[in-house]
Amino acid sequence: MSHLNLIGHKKRKRGLRVFRFKSFGEPGYPIEFVGPFRENVKALLEFGHLESNSYCEMPSWSFQLELHRHPPFHILLLIIEEPVEASLDRHCKHCQYIGWGHHMICNKKYHFLLPSKDTVTAFLNCEGNSDNGAGTANGKSNLMELQGHIMHGVFHSNGFGHLLCVNGVEMGSDLAGHQIMEFWDRLCTGLRARKVSLNDISQKRGMELRLLHGIAYGEPWFRRWGYKFGRGTFCVTQPMYQKAIEAIQGLPLGLLGYHFGTSNRDIPIIFSRYQTLSDHSLVTLGDLFHFMFELKSRLPKDNCINTYNQGILVETTCRWSPKRVEMATRVIVEALKRAEFRWVSRQEVRDAARVYIGDTGLLDFVLKSLGNHIVGNYLVHRSLNPVTKVLEYCLEDISNVLPNQEGLVMTNPKVKARYKINRVQLMKDMFYLYKYILKDQKLALSTGIFSAIPVATRIIHDSKYLIKEYCGEFPLKVELGLEGMLNLYCTISLRSNEDADEESSRKAMPPYECVTLKNNATIDELKLEVERNFKEMYWGLRSFVVESVLNLNAKGTDLVFGHVEVGHKLVFKGSIKEQGVIIGEQIHECGLTNHVVDCPCGAKDDDGERMVSCDICEVWQHTQCVRIPNNEEIPHIFLCNRCEHDIVLLPSLP
Template identity: 20%
Template sequence: MTTQISHINFDNCNFKSKSVIQKPLLDSFKENIEDFVEDCDVVQEGCVWKWEFVHKEGCIKRTVPLFILKEVVDDSRHKSGEDPFCIYCSYSGCNNNVVSRSKYHFVIPADYESLEQQLDDPFDKDDHVFKDRTHLLHGLLHINGIGHLICINGIDGGSAFIPGRDIMHLWDLLCLYFRARKITVRDEACKTFRHISLIDGVRETCEGAMVTRLLFSVAFGSTWFGRWGYTFLRGSYGVSRDTYTTAIESLGSHPLTEVEEIVEKYKKKSLTPLECMKDLLSFMLQMRCGTRGQKKMDLNKDLWTVYDKVLMRRKNHVQTILNCKVFCKEIPLRQMSAECLTVTFVVRDADDNELPGMVGCECTTLPVNDVADLKGRVTRLIQGTYHALSNFTITEMEGEGTDELKENMWVKGDGADMDCNYVAEGGRGWLVTCICGAEDDDGEDMVECDTCKKWKHIECLINDGFKLEDNAGFICLECSTPRH
């Protein structure tokens, strides 16, 4: 059942829009974002806009600008030496998706003044806005609604005053508001801590870093992003969802005999029993959120002890979890109002074959009593979204000629150019065959065999006894073994 909803608002978020949102956005992501930026403050005509928010923390309010940057994927970018394809699609399993004609970047910079100077030419290769990993928020949405959360940096990551959870909540609402379809994130965050103690009258500082997705997976069964609905998408080195789940359950149920002193300390403060690793870690992480000063340092020290002395010694299960970095959230289509109907449609060729690389159903929204321009609207949407379909012409549409709109339908047509330069978002067309079982690019370092042109994980080769030298050729075991 679809949910009736008029619009997404920011009432329950610590960010508030300084400008009044005049109307709900009801259409596809492409139609929504193009309609929305018309009312935004223009920074660079046709490609950069600014949307100002106020962030409130307690009684303190600060203005925070969100920049929306449109990146057009075309031959001019390709000829200038820039890669027109999407590296984030490559490692998230979307590398075979048909290339979108443009994408929108949503950026909250750490240094507003520095970014505004770069916005005169945001695509300058020597000073690229999109390569900066210090942004408080950088999210990317392709014009077809498929997107990637590239980075979030809260207080632990360099923000002066905005917690990461507030930034994440804003990003989640933006995705809902503009009607994104699927968002991926590569979680490689570490939580750093510092503990200062007196040893023989001398102040000693201890610093460490704990992998956040390991802590949260064991404590809560999902990563930090799980509270916003992000779930396992794919593992590196051939790790499956079942293997990932088994590792989490095994570590979570591990007994606490090695840290009994720490358990005694915290079970006095807990309202529920602390019987296994999952219980202890979840309690300590929840307690950490409301702790400040020396108490937080002491808690960090205890957390590090559990992490280093217990978790990290279960190497196999730990490595399985560490090899799972890519998570995703799929946002179901919603019927936005009683007056309009969201129509989803599958694109097929004239021979009734679904086109390869299409990401499921496309969608648009029309008044329930207006079917006259449906064919034209769907045609414009398809042509404006994908490079390979820029000359696509609809020859047949389900329900064509009737006065009734259906929620799900198909369209057939001619003109798809599946041989153009912009068919697959991954672009590279790697053939991966590794001993770990991986058959696709997962974002880990690989090397190509000079003979068979198949790619292998460098780490897997080293673990298997191969010695790889810089600037030297590589021939895999299958190609170097004599055949009789």
């Protein structure tokens, strides 16, 4: 793969530069990035190999990245420059979904691809078909449309971008997910991207990482690289997301154990298994998942650790002998056996044991140390009653592991094996909890405090659009440049927006750009430089003409340096001279807005979820909100509740 010219389908020439994957994008490697995003991308492409291409107008550059030297192994980074004229759709749906629909359409996009072996094969097959006269219209664009790349990110030339996919080891990649993310983050930081969005659909063994990491850490997996809640679908907001996380994190394990004790005995056993391993009490579901993730990171890949605990381990400094501790333990277990496997308060157990053990200090020591330990054929559970806030104890008979076997099971290796843990077992346990607590809700868990689980999981599931702000609105530290150059922040306001309210006008303005001038430049020269910069960047401003400066009172022949300080922000008002351009529809990412979204969930615009249009009023609504399951096709005729109600109220014909 590293020796293929994907475009020319020939072997590469020797002598091409190879870059270190782990350092690519760091300051000074391969270049020190000092300008705005669009200039930094051009500087980076100078180090790439320009691919030859005879059937597609999109230029592309490739970089060989060395993963390790012994044995030699390389992967390919491919950067494709997509002009707006060559795009299948000039409007960006990813901008619309994340809430950037008010952004102007840029003249160029830059696709950063780490192709996988499968996508390379699919692309070369497509190329072979194009040689026979088929598929020449698609050609290179198919590589960007193919699914299954190791990584695919796209930047608009104004520095806003989208991470479209990350496929790690679980999807057959030679790179782990965290390695890909570190590489992507270095690129975004080095190139001075403004903001980057992603759609978090990451999974691990069929489980949504967004949900698991939310419960364990209170934030998504991508938070390790600074990505935060950006926008929720179905009108989910950031406070709703935070409350949903807290609701599931705070579920008491004791209460869950009570409810599952009769219908699903495996879940209390899993709780006890990890409580035995932990050196501190696991009180909530958040505590449990956090401990499981931390334990997984410490477990060796092949070996396992023993969670079996033979009763109470007596320290050498303990004032009671092991024999007295063992005797007190057996007395307490016998008292619990007489309770017929029901939960018993700590005081009740202590009072029953005092008949045989007069040393209350010894009893308190054993009761404190006994929770979630195996004694004989029994596992001793200890939990805080969520209602009375009192410690309670209960026995679980585990002799069914060895039917027809009598005596102490703690000496049998088969029982010991049951309480050993490795990565495979841990992931099985995590999947079991994920399935039966978080996903497959039964009627027994749909009432009381448990009714919050399906609501909270749905909210977390719908909080999948994340954003990281790299450089923000002002990506550069503006100062007086070398050789007397003057740097200013400038943006433009179209004349058609002057009647709009201030907030709408502000949103319609593109981000500020750094404009560089000589310190003896005039106001007229500044206007021309602003025109050139914004024409070069935005497709809808090809005929833009600056007419005035909103926050500057100066003549055209006046020197800029005498009226404006270094780093000052200026807004230039102007108009588009090209005929037929409809501002707000053709030049912005949101595109045509002739359809109306008015969903029962509160959504007023397209968020990327499946929608259906009413055949009478033509208003769009989420299929999920109107109770059309995702696994069913949209009906040929659909009426919203409002139109359906109006039809019912119509007078009947005589």
